Amino acid sequence: MIVNLGHLAIGTVDLLAAFLFMFGLKRMSSPLTAPSGILAAGIGMLAAILVSFLYGLDAGAVAQPFLRMNLALAAGALLLGGGFAWWGGKTVAMTAMPQMVALYNGMGGGAAAAIAAVELFGNKAQTTTGLVVTLLGALIGAISFSGSLIAWAKLDDLLAKPMRVRGQQALNAVVLLLTLGVGGAIIATIGGWPNPYLALEPLIILFFGCALVFGVLLTLPIGGADMPVVISIYNAATGLAVGLQGFVLQNPAMMIAGMVVGAAGLLLTLLMAKAMNRSVSNILFTNFGPAVTQAPGDIKGSLRPTEAADAGIAMRYASSVIIVPGYGLAVAQAQQKLYEFVKLLQGAGVGVKFAIHPVAGRMPGQMDVLLAEAGVPYDMIFQLEDINDAFKDTDVALVIGANDVVNPAARTDKSSPIFGMPILNADQARQVYVVKRGQGKGYAGIVNALFYEDNCNMVYGDAAAVLTKMIEAVRGLGSKAVA
Amino acid sequence: MIVNLGHLAIGTVDLLAAFLFMFGLKRMSSPLTAPSGILAAGIGMLAAILVSFLYGLDAGAVAQPFLRMNLALAAGALLLGGGFAWWGGKTVAMTAMPQMVALYNGMGGGAAAAIAAVELFGNKAQTTTGLVVTLLGALIGAISFSGSLIAWAKLDDLLAKPMRVRGQQALNAVVLLLTLGVGGAIIATIGGWPNPYLALEPLIILFFGCALVFGVLLTLPIGGADMPVVISIYNAATGLAVGLQGFVLQNPAMMIAGMVVGAAGLLLTLLMAKAMNRSVSNILFTNFGPAVTQAPGDIKGSLRPTEAADAGIAMRYASSVIIVPGYGLAVAQAQQKLYEFVKLLQGAGVGVKFAIHPVAGRMPGQMDVLLAEAGVPYDMIFQLEDINDAFKDTDVALVIGANDVVNPAARTDKSSPIFGMPILNADQARQVYVVKRGQGKGYAGIVNALFYEDNCNMVYGDAAAVLTKMIEAVRGLGSKAVA
């Protein structure tokens, strides 16, 4: 009876949680409703976790002696893992978001793999279907685990440049086949076929080892800037692994939540790749070859540097300014300074907007989050298609730490790696200021003809330093001017 | 083995069908993709129907002697019911769409109720849950069946005005309670409780009888113009009934398809009610009271009739015309004539657009379908929020068979039954022509102050006749003018 009530409680709460997850994700489709969405999903999660302790009522005779210990272990693990991750999530710098998401995602994949490991070592699968699903979930979870950790290390600059060996593709294929082979051997062994070479346990360990190595090999060669797409893929993969383990554990909430994330992550990946004008397989597998070398003769004109103070004052007397932030803004952590400057301009009656390219920065939406962090209201922030026609009626375009996203080569130069990508029409503004430290190229490694245009001046220096000078200059105009 | 393969085939095809249903409905969110959407859903349906004959492999010993007969009966019923309905659907006039949908919907509800009847008479429910779900599905299906038939009869003018008795609400409540009571008695009887009054079979018959009567009583008092909302509710109800019977029959495709329609129909109902600025319960239950009597003194000005020919020629020499079609256009079946006239105007260089109010006509989207039938390309058709600002820059607004949807009382007169409903700003055009037969009021039964405005002229007559005259007049200007 009590056991039955336990099942009733778990089933009801899990059903509610599954609904809240989907409802929450749905509400995340607008900045207005998003905070309530994550809250709803969070409530569902909390309830599901609490009620899951009722599985203790189910414990069979074998597990009974361990029950109190196990319950304590579960609570301890929850507090420990949850506490650390919570603290990390609350304190990490906004610019480090991509690697944090990678880390948490890897944890999820690892958890799914660990569940599979318990099932496999305990030989708990009832049917061949169950066994195959367990192995599949273990494979995907383990790859997602080690791959995400590599992605995290790369983004956190713990690992240097992309590492590749000759014949990387072949090596990867061999390791994957080996993993699948070991998986087959496991199925055969459990199915009762004679296997003279290895017992079940070593086979399982080998299986996980191979899967983990494959995840590492798959991720190492990929460039740091492609990592967001990779993280998104692993996010979908973890979702899939969780869904599969949900089937193994006969837990529909896990099945649903995992599969929803699997599909959502896949779609998000495709959207990102599309915004970068690349295919997913191109990102994953063909990230080779030397950087494009461009004949310098292509570019006519010369670079005209100008002082930060002069540029700042010019903007103070403009009537409209559009700001194009890019990866450099994140590097310089200058978002607060930037908004301070913008508020000065607004106080002086200058109309200011932000123009965000879908792949500005190193993660989709990174600039939006960065600006939001600085307190910029989101109705000042415009996406490419909403603002691109406005540049031509604008006095000043301030390009700050951005490069590829305003490179006109995307429009004209068929040989350019970014050809075909829509770009922000900063060059159409009456005056363009470009803030960057020096002659550094953008992510695509190509020269930017915009910098040589007649209406463009360069403001050299770290974005934060340049903005400080601009703010001082405008403030220096006296309180009347900044009324 | 064969039986197992049958289950495999049914399961696979049904899974595919369930997916195609959702995929198809999703594609119906844009006129561009909608035709492929209904095709996809249709393919899924066809496959599901064909594969369902494999249930024959399942037939137990009792049903075995009947099997060939039953298969033949099924095929016959399919051809007979499908053939008639197909023919009806292909030949019905576009203006009769609402009642056709009501009819088909009633059929679905009836089918669900019939399935439940077989389950109940055969006493096939395994558990109390199953029995309750069967009864619930039977109730909803039967109500939807009889209610939809009444809706059909009303819309097809087989039934006259709303019929009400005193204490209608109380009567409805009594019948509903009676139905539920009989349902309870059925559960008790099957559960083995002593029931001295009635045997199981009469109880079941009584149950269906009460449910059918309730559907009739619920629908009879509702005005014909509210029928589309009622149909939409019954559509959702049939979906729900089908989903419940799907559970009883352990058929997940039925469960999913039914529930998808149930939710979709509910949302559609709410959207419709919102567009009419009324609540669903208001439509269903409080459709009483005499029509609003308005003091004629409210309206200043006088009606100025004009000749159809003059109005037509005036439009020929305008540079922009917006046409506001309404219920009268559907009554007059004048959509073809209207588009003929529009093409004449376009040929002469006049810019013409159609402005559609969300509740113009007697069914949401009815005007869109009507114009589409006449061949009007859908990019000439604008919804209220897309066109309302354009009236003020427009030479002529031609209001044809519409009334309430252009009544300024909705903006100003708090006592008006349509107060608060957004209306089309036809009154802001430089010149307004209103085509109607006489002094007839609109659905809301109130006087329209627009008709008395200085910039408004009335063109009396049946819409088709008026348009014929207009076409002749414009043609009469000679080929040069209509170059």
Next chain:
Amino acid sequence: MNFTITITGFVALYLFMLAAFAGWVIIGHVPAILHTPLMSGSNFVHGIVVVGGISVLIGASTIPEQAIGFAAVLLGAGNVAGGYAVTERMLAMFQPSRPAGEPAKTGAVQPLRAGSSGERT
């Protein structure tokens, strides 16, 4: 392997919840211009009830069961065929300007994606 489908109470609730959610989200973005075909289209979808009718009729073993089962299939088939016919007919009518072969002399009319609300002309 055995491919019989068993859906216990709770799993049914999960299926219902998911399906209802999907239905709700799918419809959320349909433009008003398509409300009528959408109504008949969803009407068509619940015609799947005919499959249930067929399975019941096939399992019938008495004359009354056969009669009611026959009615179920008849009605369900009407739902399916009629719903498809009217929906397909209506949808085929919605045509954009260009492919319709019209001379496209729309004058001041700026083509606009149908149902794209939020844009003002």
Next chain:
Amino acid sequence: MNFTITITGFVALYLFMLAAFAGWVIIGHVPAILHTPLMSGSNFVHGIVVVGGISVLIGASTIPEQAIGFAAVLLGAGNVAGGYAVTERMLAMFQPSRPAGEPAKTGAVQPLRAGSSGERT
């Protein structure tokens, strides 16, 4: 009544199909401005794996099972707590103009619903 949940192969496929469809449709309309929080938000949702970890750990009856189960809960809890923390933090940052208490002297800036594509300024 018995509330044990049994999901056979086919029903699992139905659940998976429905969930995947729902996930796909839900994400279809998310504006680019929210891509990062959405990624971390969906990341949070698959943290439900921790529930699986708890059930496995509770059923553990050997030291290795306990150890791996403990790891599963530890990792899953990290997924949940971290995913929630960063998502909530990011979303709290997105503020519209007015409530932010700014003097709203936005000059020529016309407020526009964030992420409303299709409108051109």
